[in-house]
Every structure is written in C-alpha cells, then in structure tokens.
Amino acid sequence: MAPSAIEPVSSSPNNNTPRILVPEKLSPEGLSLLSSSGFIIDNPAPGSLSAEDIAARIGSYQALIVRSETKVTAALLAAGSKLKVVARAGVGVDNIDVKAATEQGIIVVNSPSGNILAAAEHTIALLMATARNVPRGDGTLKQGKWERGKLVGVEVGGKTLGVVGLGKVGLKVARVASGGLGMKVLGLDPYASADVAKAAGVTLVGSLEELLPQVDFLTVHTPLLASTLNLLGEEQFGKMKKTARVLNVARGGVYNEEALLKALDEGWIAGAGIDVFTQEPPKEGSVPSRLAQHPKVVSTPHLGASTVEAQENVSIDVCKQVVVILGGGLPTAAVNAPLILPEEYRRLQPFVKLVEKIGSLYTQHYATNAGDKKGGMIGGRRFELVYHGDLASVSNTRPLFAALVKGLVSSISDAGGRDVNIVNATIIAKERGIAIDERHVRDEGSSAPSTYASAVTLRSISTDGASGGEQIIEGYVSGNAVFISKLDKFAANFQPEGTLLILHNYDEPGKIGNVGMVLGRHGINITFMQVAGLNQEARRAVVDGPVDTENGLKEALMILGVGGDVTGELLEELGKAEGILDVSVVQL
Ligand SMILES: NC(=O)C1=CN([C@@H]2O[C@H](COP(=O)(O)OP(=O)(O)OC[C@H]3O[C@@H](n4cnc5c(N)ncnc54)[C@H](O)[C@@H]3O)[C@@H](O)[C@H]2O)C=CC1
Numbered sequence: 001m002a003p004s005a006i007e008p009v010s011s012s013p014n015n016n017t018p019r020i021l022v023p024e025k026l027s028p029e030g031l032s033l034l035s036s037s038g039f040i041i042d043n044p045a046p047g048s049l050s051a052e053d054i055a056a057r058i059g060s061y062q063a064l065i066v067r068s069e070t071k072v073t074a075a076l077l078a079a080g081s082k083l084k085v086v087a088r089a090g091v092g093v094d095n096i097d098v099k100a101a102t103e104q105g106i107i108v109v110n111s112p113s114g115n116i117l118a119a120a121e122h123t124i125a126l127l128m129a130t131a132r133n134v135p136r137g138d139g140t141l142k143q144g145k146w147e148r149g150k151l152v153g154v155e156v157g158g159k160t161l162g163v164v165g166l167g168k169v170g171l172k173v174a175r176v177a178s179g180g181l182g183m184k185v186l187g188l189d190p191y192a193s194a195d196v197a198k199a200a201g202v203t204l205v206g207s208l209e210e211l212l213p214q215v216d217f218l219t220v221h222t223p224l225l226a227s228t229l230n231l232l233g234e235e236q237f238g239k240m241k242k243t244a245r246v247l248n249v250a251r252g253g254v255y256n257e258e259a260l261l262k263a264l265d266e267g268w269i270a271g272a273g274i275d276v277f278t279q280e281p282p283k284e285g286s287v288p289s290r291l292a293q294h295p296k297v298v299s300t301p302h303l304g305a306s307t308v309e310a311q312e313n314v315s316i317d318v319c320k321q322v323v324v325i326l327g328g329g330l331p332t333a334a335v336n337a338p339l340i341l342p343e344e345y346r347r348l349q350p351f352v353k354l355v356e357k358i359g360s361l362y363t364q365h366y367a368t369n370a371g372d373k374k375g376g377m378i379g380g381r382r383f384e385l386v387y388h389g390d391l392a393s394v395s396n397t398r399p400l401f402a403a404l405v406k407g408l409v410s411s412i413s414d415a416g417g418r419d420v421n422i423v424n425a426t427i428i429a430k431e432r433g434i435a436i437d438e439r440h441v442r443d444e445g446s447s448a449p450s451t452y453a454s455a456v457t458l459r460s461i462s463t464d465g466a467s468g469g470e471q472i473i474e475g476y477v478s479g480n481a482v483f484i485s486k487l488d489k490f491a492a493n494f495q496p497e498g499t500l501l502i503l504h505n506y507d508e509p510g511k512i513g514n515v516g517m518v519l520g521r522h523g524i525n526i527t528f529m530q531v532a533g534l535n536q537e538a539r540r541a542v543v544d545g546p547v548d549t550e551n552g553l554k555e556a557l558m559i560l561g562v563g564g565d566v567t568g569e570l571l572e573e574l575g576k577a578e579g580i581l582d583v584s585v586v587q588l
C-alpha cells in the first residue's frame, strides 16, 4: 500500500483546528508558516493519494493546496463540504474548476509571479538545448559514443524568435533573447502594450500568418484557454520554415500535439523543446508520449517551475494567503475573490456589473474582433471612467475601478479575469499597461434616458495617437438590469447579456432579412434585435460635414442577441454580406 502520513481526523489536537491537505510536493518554507499559525497540515508523500483517496478525505479539510497534478474537479469540490480555500502553488489554474469553486463560495488563490523567472529561464534552456543538441550529446556520450559529426547545431544569435503571449513569462523570455542572446524578437499578443513590448526589444506583429514564415524559433506563453487550445495546428506548422524549432513551456494543447508530431515526422519543421503535455505524465503509446520520445524533440517533465527559488516563492505566496483566508481576511492573489465588500453590495452591485460588462464589451468588440491585432487596444491605452449623476457622489469607487480592469481582461487571462479583485486591480492594470482616470460628473448629460439618475461612460483613448483612435461606451442601470445606451456614435439601448452579434452597416431596406437568412442557414436563433442609429451629435456632424451625407446618415449598428454556435465561417459570411462594414461577436 502507498505510504500516507495522514492521521485519522479524530486524532487531531482539537477538532476545530483547521486542517490543510497538501497532496503534492510543496516547499517547507510555506508549510512552516501554516504550522506556526496553528493549523494541522497533512502532506503525504507526493503521488501517494489517488484522486479517489483525495475525494474520500477532502470533507475534513478547510484548505487544499495543489500544484499542476491534482485535478480539482467540481465533484471533488462538492465533496469538500468544509473547504474555504483552494490554493494553487503556481500560475496556471487550468487544473481547477474555478467556476464550481465560485459557485460553492470557495476562494481560489494562486501565485501569479512566484515562478515566472523559473519558467522563462527554462524556456531559454530549451531554446539552447534544441539549437545545440545538448541532450543527445550527453545521452550518446554516456553510452560511450563520440558523435560530433551527427550533432552539429545552429546558432541563435542573429536569428528571429517569435513570442506568442507577451505576459509576465513571455516578456522575460523576450528580454533575454533580444538583450542577451542578440536575437531579433517578434511578438504576437493582441492585448499587449506596444510600449511595454518595445521596451523588451519586441516588434509586434498582427497575426500568426504574418509571424510564422519569419521565425527561426517560436515560443508560446499564453494561458490555456478555449481561445488558445490548438492555437497552432497543421495549417500553422505548414507556414513555418523547415529549419524552424518550436518551444512550449506554457501548456500542452496550445500546439495541437498530433499536428506537431506530423510536422516533425514529415520535416515541416526541424525540432521542438517541450515541457508540458496534454496528458501528464503521458501514457505509454499516446500522442503526448510519442511526442516526448520523438528524436527531434527535447522534452522535460513539466520542469518550468521546478527550481528551489521558485518553489520557495510559490509556497510562501500561497501559504500566506491560506493563513489570511482561514483568519477571515482578503487574499492578495485570489482568482475568484469578491469585487465588492458586503456593506457596499446593495448600492454598488448593479454598477459593478455594468462597468464589468462595459469593459468586457470593449475588449471583445474593439480588441478581440478587430481585424488588425497589432495590439494597442488595451495595453498602452488610457481609459476614462466617468460617473454621472447620483453615482458621482460615491466616494469609494475602488470596486468600479476593479470591475473595469476585470471586464477588460476577462476574456484574455487565465482565470477569465476572476483573479482581479479590489486588492490587486491597480497592480494588474499597471502590469498590462492600462491607465485609468476616474471622473465624477454631477450635471453633464449622458446618453442614458433622463429618468435614470446614474450612468457610466467609458472612453478609451490611444496614448501614442497611432492605434485605434477613440472609443466610447456608455450605460446605465434600471432596477437590477444594466443597459448599454451608447456605442461610439450610435444611440443604443440593449442589455449586455449572452451572445451578441454587432454588425456595423448601412441601414437600408432588405438588410435585416439578409442577415436573418444567413443566421437561419447556420442554425442560429435570434433572441432580440435592435437597430442603433447615429446619435444626435453624429447626425449633426454628418449633415454639417463635407462628404457623403446620404450614406453617412444611413450608418447604423444592428445588435442581435443570438443562441447557437457562432462560428468563424458564419462571421465571415456576415462580413461579406452587402452593406455590412464589419461584424463582431461578444459573449457577455
Ligand atoms: N511550465 C511551467 O512550469 C509553467 C507554465 N506556466 C504557464 O505559462 C502561462 C503564462 O504565464 P504568465 O506569463 O505568467 O501569464 P500572463 O497572464 O502574465 O500572460 C499571458 C499572456 O498571454 C496573452 N494572450 C492571451 N490570449 C492570447 C492569444 N490568443 N494570442 C496571443 N497572446 C494571448 C495575454 O494577453 C497575456 O499577455 C501560464 O498561464 C501557465 O499556464 C507558468 C509558469 C510555469
């Protein structure tokens, strides 16, 4: 039987003393913080508890601390009737069902930066190892062979590195590659700040299509999200140089593993350095295992965060937070902590919801769906959040500020933006190069119907004058429902809920019918529809303006609430329909 250091619950000194289960290897520095706070820690030999063992015991624990190996499923959380916190001693929370935890009121925390240096350095290690055949040289020499002729490598200096995902790890890799190794670095991250990228020696490009044919090495540093799963498949590997090598110290699945195997087998690319797999450890004979054992691949068993220093950092980071949470406090890196404290809930909650929806609508409509993804639509931008009417007299707007940051990053970050809370919103905004000014305006009008005493305007302004001009979204609250009343120059009135298609078009007879037919062909139901025409100011500008009065006045937005799967194909078809200027899909 596998060894287990877990004592029966009844033998604890006091049955009210919180118990913490740590089924994976965690540095003792953090564990000693827990024990000196008086908690009981059960830290059996790593791997000795099966998923069933953990589920059978979890009911007696107030906290669970994991790394990437324990799958914290909805069923496990449901069995954890006393659980107050699940702590991830690392960055990625893709092994935790955060939604289920939130529904059960369990706080999930992580260590957002404790291991990022380790992950970046491991990426550089794999870069050099793949370029210079280090593992094969070592392996063959240990077998008594001297194979210099077979192991000629390539230099990285002067070569081009592509970095997909310019967050904390990606930027560190980029800095080392450009500053230390003398590489030319191209970056792709639709949400990155152009200034931050430039300071790291990175030139931003607009798409994978533009990036892939240029790179000698490619590295990915995005979280694993629905939008990054299989980001690179056969089509993408086919666009790369035959001499290119790819690296993955992010998550298995960002590269489609079957496609990567094929690209290596058929010589579309020259090699790979892989730390992470869709199945860990990979089962013998599976695709991830064939990849790990492939002669052109340098593979490591998810070692990105495995340094003494990183493990100390993440252990201390999360154990401190567990102590705070079990003591009734608010953690610093909660993946799903509340944006709003109970005493402010009644008054601010609808506005928190409105501002978060406005932020999310902004990112999806202007950044994610934009044809030109060179960045600059979020990071590196100045946002002005204007509180109108009664709301202007609220002095503690921290929850609204945090709601905007959360809304802006929700569709692009690891935990769907749930890691933003009132404690860390300012830091996260700064990290992403987002500047937010708040203004309180008592008298000035907004586009909200005059019966509503409070409204919010978000204005997004380019700081370099180059990217994207200015955007405006305005909304108001009625009862507990939130409404968008203005989208740029269009006067709207719709609830930002569910899946919405926003079509910018010339408002002419037949347009609605055409769109309805396309949606019908794709099996999409329309739940509501609204045509948002130019607001008064924009009408006046067209009438007084020099050009094209007729077409200018016909400009409108068609906003459709839809049910069903909105595919890329559908969007393309809608985009090509006559009179449609552009289309975007947002999930709110
Ligand atoms: N192998 C290992 O041991 C480790 C792996 N990791 C992995 O690395 C990932 C990245 O970590 P951080 O840099 O700390 O996260 P981060 O959140 O700071 O950065 C992620 C970046 O990806 C960008 N992004 C999101 N979707 C994108 C898309 N479709 N295309 C291009 N860019 C996109 C975001 O804008 C953001 O800038 C983590 O989510 C984790 O899964 C992290 C630490 C250790």
Ligand SMILES: O=C(O)C(=O)COP(=O)(O)O
Pocket (backbone or CB within 6 Å): 067, 068, 069, 089, 090, 091, 092, 093, 115, 302, 303, 304, 305, 306
């Ligand atoms: O922090 C992360 O996202 C990691 O991938 C590190 O995983 P680990 O804690 O080493 O199992």
